[in-house]
Amino acid sequence: MRDLNNSNKHFRKAIEKLPLGVSSNFRYWGDDRTIYVKRGKGARIWDIDDNRYIDYRLAYGPAILGYADERVDDAARAGMDIGGVFALGTELEYEVACRISKMVPTAELVRFSNSGTEAVMAALRIARAYSGKEGHVALEGAYHGVFNEVLWYTDVEGWDPKNGAPQVRAACDGVPHIIKPLFYTVPLNDANALEDVLRKHHADIGAFLIEPIMGNCCALTSTKEYLKDVRMLCDKYDVVLIVDEVKTGFRVSKGGVQELLDVKADLCTFAKAMGNGYPIAAVAGREDIMRKVGKGVVHGGTYTGHSVSLSAAKKTLEILDETDALKTIENYGLRLQAGIGKILSARGIKHCFTGHPSMMGLFFNERAPSDYRCWKKSNYDFYDGLAIELHELGILVEPDSREPWFLSEAHDVKCLAETLDKFERAVEITMSKMPGERPRTQTA
Ligand SMILES: Cc1ncc(COP(=O)(O)O)c(C=O)c1O
Structure with a gap:
């Protein structure tokens, strides 16, 4: 058994000062299983008991080049010398925006935010202003951050298929129920369901918010055909298509999920991989829509365009765009999948992989589910048990089977063998x- 004495001791202290003893609910893994990090380097992290882990969570994706990457950290240090924030612009903003537009052609204009939540919040506001319609549709099982308009979830756990569609509920206390009528959900990969909703409610729906590889839902993946239908339906019903690339952006390909799955967003959002862990995000999109910003739509914030984060993003994006880093990550992912597949198949354990090799879901079923409702049929108890054993042995994966495994350029052959x-x-x-x-x- 791992020794978690120091983490447990620290938890008992931290709980006196911080709710759940942490700074995000998702970091609380139980009173005696919550771990505190001492440091990270490359693909590994060390906890305060000096347990060493190969990390496949990567802070939910950001550390695409690995922790404490010297190239990015040197750039961040140069960003410190610029001085932080000034409530004024810098030339760096323009340079990073140009790189984003080059890598993702639909990102014609760009505005920076500090977190994925802020970027998606801005995208929805811009879409509402542009369309003149206040409602939006999202996918069942999707996660888009911690603000009211997206904190609604489809209760698949408590769902009985005999009673029609699953219920939609507020994801937490404090979300005002008065805004629920603005929110619609549809299952992934069902264009008919989307068309039904849009046909009935298109006068109220201004945006379809979609994460085509669902980075918080076992990496369930849109088919290209579905995305073609989505694009067509959004055009037909005057709905702004927002592609949330907070996790997929600059990860699943240089041009993100839009390039990988051949879909063109009206607006898109980025965060995570764009700064290798430094807090930066962006909302971007079609010029005519983005020009709403400043012409009716407020966007800003004291820390937007911080020189440290921008410098880090400039270097991270340069590396992702100009080197084979993403190919290296993908190859590692394919080899990891092959190795895991061999181990499971040898024991007759049915399984499959979802998503992209750089952010992959491991699914204990023969076929990947097409949507969140199908996910219910997976044997997630086995995954949950396996995740705990992996932690004990020094392999860090998210204990919740809905979270994919994230890979970085720093995962090397030693990591693979181990x-x-x-x-x-x-x-x-x-x-x-x-x-x-x-x-x-x-057959087993
Ligand atoms: C798809 C997606 N959108 C938005 C967010 C929110 O980003 P942040 O946690 O930076 O606020 C996340 C976070 O995991 C995400 O995965």
Whole structure:
């Protein structure tokens, strides 16, 4: 067993000062399982008990080049010398915006934010202003940040298919129910369901907010055909198509998910990988829509365009655009999938991978689910058990099976060998502890 004495001790202290002992609800993993980080380097992190982990969470995606990447950190230090924020613009903003437009052609105009939440919030506001319609549609199971208009979830866990569609509920206390009528949901990959909603409610719906690889929902992936239909339906019903690339942007390809799956957004949002962990995000899109900013729509904030984050983003994007970093990550992902697949197949454990090799879902079923409702049929108890054993052995994956594994350029052959060795041991232990839960193939 891992020694978590220091983390446990710190948790008992931290809980006195910080709700749940942490700065984000998702970092609380239980009173005796919450870990505190001492440092990270490359693909690894060390906790305050000096347990070492190969990290496949990467802070939910940002550390695309690895933790404490010297190229990016040197750039951030140069950004410090500029002086931070001035409530005035700098030349760096223009340079980074030009790089984004080059990599993602639909990003004709760009505005910077500090977090994914802020960027999506801005995108929705701009879309409402442009369309003159206040409602928006999102996918069942989607996550777009921590603000009221997106803090609604589809209750698939409590859903009985005999009773029609799953209920939509506020994701937490404090979300005003008065805004619920502005929010519509549809299942992924069902263009008919989207058309039904738009046909009935297009007078009220100004935006369709979609993350085509659902980075918070086991990397469930849109088909290209679906996205073609989505584009057509948004045009037909005057709905602004917002592609949320907070996780996929500059990760699944240089041009993000739009390039990978061949879809053109009206507006798109970026964060995470664009700064290798420094807090920066962007809302971008079609010039005629983005020009609403400053002509009716307010966008800003004291810390937007911070010189440290912009310098880090400039360097990170330069590396992602001008080197083979993304190919390296993808190749690692493919080799990891092959190795994991071999281990599971040898034991007759049915499985498949979703998403993209650089942000992949591991799914204990023969076929990838097409939407969140199908996800319910997965054997996630086995995943949950496996995740705990992986943590014990020093492989850090999100304990919630809905979160994909994130890979960085710093994951190298040593990481691969160690991961596969430990993955095999974790599978063996999980199978011995949960004999009834083995997700076997029909033929096994
Ligand atoms: C698709 C997507 N959109 C928005 C957000 C919110 O970003 P942030 O946590 O930076 O506010 C996230 C966060 O994980 C996300 O995955």
